[in-house]
Amino acid sequence: MTQVLRLTQKQPVSPRITRFRFEHPEGRSLPVFSGGAHVMVTMRDGEVLRRNAYSLISDPQDSSGYEIAVQREDQGRGGSNFLHEKAQPGMMLQIGAPVNLFGLNLTARKHLMIAGGVGITPFLSQLHEVVRLHAPFELHLAIRSRNELPALAIPDAAQVHVSDEGSRMNLTEILSTQPLGTHLYVCGSARMIEGVLTEASALGWPKDALHSEEFLAPAPGVPFEVNCARSDKTLTVGAHQSLLEALEAAGIDTPWLCRGGACGQCETDILACDGEIEHHDHWLDPAEHCSKIMPCVSRFRGALLTIDR
């Protein structure tokens, strides 16, 4: 389900982050959601159709509008630049229904949240939920310099670690003092997530208490050809295009949900492969790597690829 919503507010909250608010053009209420949910924003940028997923940061129970916070990625593929530069209040955009791949584990005795920079966003909606449920929580936000602290509803209880000021997060201590039943959530750069999860595992935290969210953007790469057996077409996937986008441009119907290698919806069978698949997703088991590909983020390098689309 997708709705066309009006951009009603656009407000910078830090040098690189801007907050956007969307409302129904006739003032109707929007579906409520759960903390940690994201929406897919579809942008028509001239000839190019861009789709980016952003965490909702507003109160999940507030149906009057949806808010997101977007960091400008100059090296990105253009979605965040479009929103920062071209999107203006009054503009209509397609916003998908909220989807949650980073929900709170409501059985947790305590929620330990660790955010790096703009990775604070999914926690902002979760905090509303945690407060409403009277659940114990601890929130750490790591930023490089004080001026990166976004002017968003970050609770007073949050512990902000500013590396320029030498107040780096003491991860070992944080992870060693949590009561049984604590769940850890981490959102930030791939490097940060990896660092936190590795440390937690080394300290004996089991996988089922660890949760992370990283929106993968499709990695650019070398253009490649792909044969689509069912639709009997051969396509070329451009350097800055994902396989999913190439399929869509050719009118080949492919289901999708997160476009970030996490939900499994676009999973596609490989029928023939002479070369190497560059798997970038969080979905497939290593055992599935020779038989399946996630077209939203993964690429191919080699002589021949035939997929079941």
Add this chain to the structure above:
Amino acid sequence: MTISFNKETFRGDYSFHNSPAAIRRFPFPFDRDEYMYSVNMEPHRATGPDDSVFKRRFDVDEHYLSEMEDRAITLARDPARCQSLPHMRLAGWDLLELIMTCKAQDYPDLFQLTRDGERWRWVNRPMGLDDSFTFLDDSTLPFGPMEYITRQTQGDFAVLDQREGNLWMDAGMVTSQADWSLDFDIGMNFFEWHAPVPRAAEMGIFQRALKFLLNVQQDSPARRLNWTMTVNPRLDTSPETYPEWGPEKRSVTAENVGGRQYLRVELQSFWRLPRSNALAFPIRCYLCSLEDIVTIPKWGRRLHRVIRDLPEDLASYKGFVVNRPLIVDYLSQFDDGQPTSPGIYPD
């Protein structure tokens, strides 16, 4: 639309009966002359003829009031048929909102919902209820939100928590089940509660089904049909009460099989709940005796072929292996060998 509600029982004298209209709208589960366990999931959209069970999101039929009375009897005997682990409270309110909203829209002459902020008023005309309460405030309802609304809604309800890439049976109202126990299964994940199902695991059906269910989205519910056989129109075929209904399974004879043996069809649907991200899993049960089924010639022919050719382990799992010869003999009278048309609806 007016529905005339039957006065009938699902135990004791078993006065349950289907009107001719109820027989025609029975969700016959076989779209071809053979059956194999499969995921068979489709969008839960309004489809079929106007009075089809698929037309409204939570189907209400002539058995409504009697089913709700039977549920109340079962709950009075065994309150553990309705349980909700503490973290499922929000999901219970989600479910209440979903059902009230759908029923009020789909059956405006039977149900009304008035919302003034968090102050809600719910009118259930068939059951004679007119209750006002505060949304998300448990203390304003006579039961927990899940129990309150499912005491007024046909079918069993499992409410599944979603976490760790799995679904967990953490709440439910289960009084008309095909031999499984909520009290035992509560807290189990998708694979654990399906452990007794033969063969599906090796066929990879569970992983596929789970992947599908984890991605069910708000406002895009899905559904599937499941089926089994039961002796007598009994809703409470729980393992708890097996000593009560077990002996009845052996009471079938060539003379009474048409009237005693029922095809039991579950319309299962799957709904993403917005506030809790839980998945609601209503399991609506429809019963139809063999002698009523064969009044639809296509169904009589097809059911004979399906039951005759079903692999032994599935017949055993579905609990009718001892009565299968009687059932097949009976149904064979109604199978003239003619081809059957595709699809589930009567010709």
Add this chain to the structure above:
Amino acid sequence: MTISVPDTVFASRPRHAPLQARPCASALMIADEAGSAALLSLAKLAPELMPRSTILICSGSDATAAIRDLQPARLVEIGARTELPAALRGLLAEARMGLQAYIAGAEDLIDQAVAVLQTAGLPPGAIQTERRGSPARRMQCVHCKAITEGVTSDPYCCPGCSRSLYVRDHFSRRLGAYQGVCVDAETPGIVPEAQEISQ
């Protein structure tokens, strides 16, 4: 944004792999007499665990000396299995995340200990089990809900309601028990001969 792809445990019955040393801040080891051999093997593979380990030994007169030689941080002995839940809860009161649990011994010891650990908030992923010794099971009667310890035959007689129950291959981690269902519900009085539970 990670969905852990479900592992391929289909049956509800617990897996009992050999204990393997895992990184941890602290360890809690629980064993009966037969299970203590599994702890000795574990200690041989990972002696560095011992200074971080609390070991709870359940009615294990002969085994305790060998376990004491491992020099765990703490050794707790209890006489009877009935003391296990309370003793465990006491040890868990101050526990922190980073605790890994290792349980070895009879099937029903494992089931009971796992249920207590999970109730205390320890995630299942931090619990390993290895069955040594008796395959005796904890059973819950689905009819009267009585839990019976040490069931070794199928069917067995429920002490709660006197029905003959067969052992359904369906296990609840929450209860730490298998499901027992009336074996002669359809044919009252016809009870098959009891078989020894062998695995």
